Amino acid sequence: MCCGLKTHSDAIQAACAILGVIIGATGFWFTIDQLQSASTALKAANAYTIQHDARELVAKVAPNIQKLDSGNLNAAEKRDVLIDFWQMLNFYLSVYRQARADGISPEFEAAFRADFCDWISVPTRAAAWDELRDGNKISDRHVAMREAWCAKK
Template identity: 50%
Template sequence: MCKWLKTNSDAIQAGSAIVGVAVTIIGFGLTIYQLSSANHSLQASNTYTIQHDAREIISGIISRGNLRPLLMNTLPAEKKEDAKTDLWQMLNFYLSVFRQLRAGGINEKIGAAFATDFCDLLDKIPVTTAWDELRTEKRITEDYEEMRRTWCGQK
């Protein structure tokens, strides 16, 4: 048996190397699969949380009754600051979604839906006016501007 092992040692070593490489490749494949699966789970969890938070934020903003008059350009002057604060809260939420998308925490499809909603909101003249005022007040930072450029193509 020892003589056979000595005679075939090169073949045995080559076979062992091939098996070792194969096991390593399989290990890498399983690791990639596990990471992918974990990423999908994370994205699903983040998507659920974002949608839940969006409903809560919008519900609170709508109940205060400032946003609709702002959008319809019928907002009484004394409610302007409250409406801008409500709008800023919405914009802040969009920014958190934008950051999640950039970090890979949500998938592109969900990110695109929020991007469309955000850009549709900014297409309204009263919102653009409020955006400019919030920027003057330094409540709109470069991060918000980057989101606008990326999602809406604004310079």
């Protein structure tokens, strides 16, 4: 037996090397699969959190956004309305950032992109955007989001 090992040592070493490569490749494949599963789970968790936060925020700001849309605001109400409007813009910006970081699925981003563009296209809201932008209350990041999401293509 000992002589057989010496005689076939090159073949045994080659077989062990091939087996090592196969085991390594299999381990690498499992690692990639686990990372993809983790990424999918993270995107799902992000989507759930965003939807939950959206429902809470909309419930909170809806009365003031309705006042904005009615166009009947007195000076005292306007400040509170613009604060709520700004909070909605920041919420959409956080979704935009998640999308840029690949933290949500492209389909989820598309839904929020369409929602934002429809939401901001209401004339009273577009005017509120302009007012906040003219008052330097909207950042370049907000402008970049609107351009990226709502640009006519």
